[in-house]
Amino acid sequence: xxxxxxxxxxxxxxxxxxxxNCNLNHGLEPIRSNIHGVISYSGQWPAPPEEVRLIAAxxxxxxxxxxxxxxxxxxxxxxxxxxxxxxKPGVYKLVGVAWREQNSIWDIISICxxxxxxxxxxxxxxxxxxxxxDQIDNINIxxxxxxxxxxxxxxxxxxxxxxxxxxxxxxxxxxxxxTKFSIFPFQLPTLLDISFSxxxxxxxxxxxxxxxxxxxxxxxxxVVMFRENSSFSFESIIALDxxxxxxxEDSTVAGPNFHIRF
Numbered sequence: 627x628x629x630x631x632x633x634x635x636x637x638x639x640x641x642x643x644x645x646x647n648c649n650l651n652h653g654l655e656p657i658r659s660n661i662h663g664v665i666s667y668s669g670q671w672p673a674p675p676e677e678v679r680l681i682a683a684x685x686x687x688x689x690x691x692x693x694x695x696x697x698x699x700x701x702x703x704x705x706x707x708x709x710x711x712x713x714k715p716g717v718y719k720l721v722g723v724a725w726r727e728q729n730s731i732w733d734i735i736s737i738c739x740x741x742x743x744x745x746x747x748x749x750x751x752x753x754x755x756x757x758x759x760d761q762i763d764n765i766n767i768x769x770x771x772x773x774x775x776x777x778x779x780x781x782x783x784x785x786x787x788x789x790x791x792x793x794x795x796x797x798x799x800x801x802x803x804x805t806k807f808s809i810f811p812f813q814l815p816t817l818l819d820i821s822f823s824x825x826x827x828x829x830x831x832x833x834x835x836x837x838x839x840x841x842x843x844x845x846x847x848x849v850v851m852f853r854e855n856s857s858f859s860f861e862s863i864i865a866l867d868x869x870x871x872x873x874x875e876d877s878t879v880a881g882p883n884f885h886i887r888f
Contacts, residue, residue, distance in 0.1 A: 657712040659755045663765035665700065665707045665723060665739065669772030673727040675702050680711045681737065686719035686750060686858070687800065687822050691732050696724070711765075715758055720750045723767055725774050733777045735840050739769035740817060747816035749857040773818055775840035780873050782821070782837040784881035786849065790888035792829050798852040799826040801835040803881065807846040807868075814860060841875045847882050 680697035688694055697711050700723070711721070722740035726732055743751030753762055782803050801823040806815040823835040849865040852858065867882040 657714055657758070659715055659758045659760045660710045660712045661718075661721060661753060661755070661762045661765045662710050663708075663741070663763065663767065665709060665767045665769060667705055667707075667769050667771060669770045671702075671725065671727070671771045672774055673776055676726045676728045676730065678702055678723060678725045678738075680709060681720075681722055681724045682711065682713060682718045683720040684716060684718055687798075687852075688720065688734060689825055691734060691736075694724070694732075694734075696732065710761075713755060715755045715760065718753045718755070721753055721765060721767070722750070723769050725771075727776060730777045733838065735775045735777065735821065735838065738771070738774035738818070739767045741765050741767050746857075746859070748814060748859055750817065775818075776875075778841060778875040780839045780841055780875060781878045782823075782839045782844070782847070782873060782881040783834065783878060784847075784883050785832065785834050786826060786884040786886065787832040788830060788886045788888065792888055793851075793853075795853045795856075796828055796851050797854055799828065800824075800850050800852070801826070801837060801847065801881070801884070802850050803837050803839060803844045803847045805842040805844055809868075835881075837881070839873050839879075841873050841877075843870065843872050845870050849884050849886060 678700050680700060682695040682697065683693050685693055695713065700709060701707055720740065722737050724732065724736040725738050726736055741751045753765065755762060784801070786801065802820050804815040804820045806819040807813065821837045821839040823837045826833045826835065845868070847867045847869070848863045850858070850862045851864055852862065856862070865884050865886055867884070869882055871879055873879050
């Protein structure tokens with residue numbers, strides 16, 4: 627009888643431990659929410675690729691590579707690829723594809739394709755994932771491999787000064803340089819034609835800007851404001867310099883200096 631009660635007590639103890647463990651958090655649950663679409667490819671890579679991956683960001687423009695969510699590796703070759711990109715619920719300001727050539731690193735200019743929700747090639751499509759079971763479909767991305775940029779130690783540098791009170795609505799300010807822009811005839815660049823500077827501190831009186839640039843023939847440099855509840859567009863440009871210059875691989879080029887009056 628004593629042995630029976632000992633066995634019963636041990637059984638109840640073990641049963642209690644099993645039941646209590648069922649309620650414990652055993653770690654991170656698999657992410658089920660995702661975006662789904664097709665990546666369409668054309669052209670050839672400008673150098674032998676090491677890998678290509680899906681990327682996303684919750685801010686635009688991203689301040690650096692640390693702002694990118696780098697997802698799964700996807701095929702280097704082929705004409706198209708159907709994907710699912712598993713992301714936590716939230717608002718994503720940028721979704722796209724980035725590449726890395728052999729013996730290179732990741733950088734913002736690694737981005738070689740983006741999702742656009744319409745015809746505006748300056749403002750990437752915003753995606754909202756509401757719940758952990760959502761699948762957002764038709765997030766299709768075009769990648770022209772020949773337009774992918776190689777990562778080099780090329781920079782454009784200059785200064786910017788400010789006069790007057792900064793508007794309250796400004797969230798960020800950058801200097802941009804583009805290899806594609808024309809007023810007559812009017813032609814806007816796409817995001818893949820633009821190199822962005824570091825973020826200029828809101829409220830600054832003066833600052834130095836540094837643009838990590840891809841090599842190319844640049845046709846315009848501008849100062850761009852990012853405002854609350856406003857997308858990136860031609861109207862975001864508050865100063866423009868149409869001086870042309872060439873940036874070659876591993877070079878530092880003096881860009882224009884700007885004076886901004888608010």
